[in-house]
Amino acid sequence: MNKNSTKNPRKIKVGKKFIGPEEPVFIIAEIGNNHNGDLNMAKKLIMEAAWIGADAVKFQKRTLSEVFIQDMLSRPQTSSRALGATYGEYRQKLEFNERQLKELRKLAHSLGLIFFVAPFDLKSAAMLNNVRMDAWKIASFDLTHMPLIEYIAQRKQPVFLSTGMAGEDEIDEAVNLILKHNDQLIINHCVSVYPTPDEDLNLGAVETLIKKYSRFPIGYSGHEIGFTPTIVAVSLGAKVIERHFTLDKSLPGPDHATVSLDLAEFSEMIRQIRRIEKAVLDKKIYLHEKEIPHRQKHGKSLVARTAIPAGAKITAKMVCCKSPGYGMKAGLMKKLIGKKAKVDISADTVIKKEDVNW
Template sequence: MKVRIGDNTIAAGEPVYVIGEIGLNHNGDVENAKRLIDVAADAGAQAVKFQKRTPDISTPEHMKLTPRETPWGTMSYLQYRYRVEFEREQYIEIGDYATMRGLDWFASPWDEPSVDFLEDLGVVAYKIASASITDTGLLARIAATGKPVILSTGMSTFEQVETAVDLLGTHGLVVLHATSTYPLPPEEANLRMIPTLQQRYPGVPIGYSGHETGLQISLAAVALGATVVERHITLDRAMWGSDHAASLEPHGFENLVRDIRVIERAMGDGVKRVFPGELAPQAKLRRVLA
């Protein structure tokens, strides 16, 4: 089964679809968002992803009045959410910029009005964040768009994943293995879930959304057959904000994409043969000919 997003095809045997997760790492600044788009494009990724919220709806009630220390002073958590949220004109600006740089762009909507907001902007796909996997109203609204859907499965039981997949359907669906620990320790990566998901949903592209600090786990996911790799990107891991510490800086993201492309070339087709490069060593070293 192949899933088409923009000009890219997601399936086994196709180039790994690499997503630079910008999320809120722009810290509410359009110029930061554009610089992060440049990071993804310069590295050779195919997409960037943002997050879209209607803060009054998506912010849990018990968190709305919680004080938050920010670069703009102390404010409530709800005020902070509004402070870092892009509105329509800003999304048009960064979306056009991503398109100009040759990238697909889309977002994770955290509430149903945000789906309508993104539909109005003509996004090519939707990403469902792990935190939203149990929001059946949101999932149904996304499914109704008919757009491709990328589903992250962190902080979830297999039963919750099954319910979400049943609601979304498998046509146009990509499922990402994820563990929602920030940053992710290796012992919680559980990469063997990738073949488990491949067996459970044959034909559905399976990928990996990582929150580790290095590259090794994401590269191992590709070797296990991940067709999508999503990683948070930042301009500087020391920047203020909750996701920067579990993100890759520009050089690290560039190295990730480079190494993914090497692994793709190295995987081969599993058919044993004598390669052209082996002929000279064979002639020189093999004493007994078959």
């Protein structure tokens, strides 16, 4: 592990936004392949992501001959949700060219969104370098693809690294390679099971990554059904959330129904994230000023159990603890016993410090 990964936490600037300490959780709407190769659908997804409050949109780019062997591309598609007769036809339908991606970037920027794409091969990465994205994404599939990782790191732009399908040594290797060229790194805990059962989410790894790579923001790229575990990741300290986003779960394609959130779900997830990040922001222990009225009403004070005449020596039988809580603290009982009353103290009234000769 690179020693630079264990320094004090820092903020990473992505576009006009910051990720890190004291910043809002950065929320990525992973459009991925959910546009189904339709440019207008991709634009609609971007507009909806902006409307519901996402910070960024992310797509994917593959040069099929560089990513898959021909045997894989030629395999027939048997699913009723497939978009082509073969795997190659299906995957090709999902690819946008440079001009289209620039058009999508322009739209995203006009709506205040960060725009980036995950390349799955070097040829796609070279093309994306011309698109002028705000950041780069290294997908879990390519965490061990060192030539691709090095090319991306050398662009000197923010890098989101997902950790699915890898052990700690492989993650360390990828991190160290990136840090040789670039320290603008965000690491996202990820489990590449689609969808991921609760027992396999391994959310405790978020805290492990925060401790191990304390210098960098740690996020969560989730593939579970629903979003409750995503909210838990935020409470554990995740500063980035990436979730697949769809217009309609009934659309054909592998991700719509299995790992994606629709508009209503994504919107509610964001609302809950914004609520949770406020709830876990303050880590100090103290008496909150808004608690004071309740403490004064329901807290416990030292109260005269019986009437105590002026000059009388106060005994334990003369005192009890009752509400309200604006009098002497109940914890001062032992100090009070043996002192003399300065004034007459009526029965069942709060004892004040000025009522006693100390």
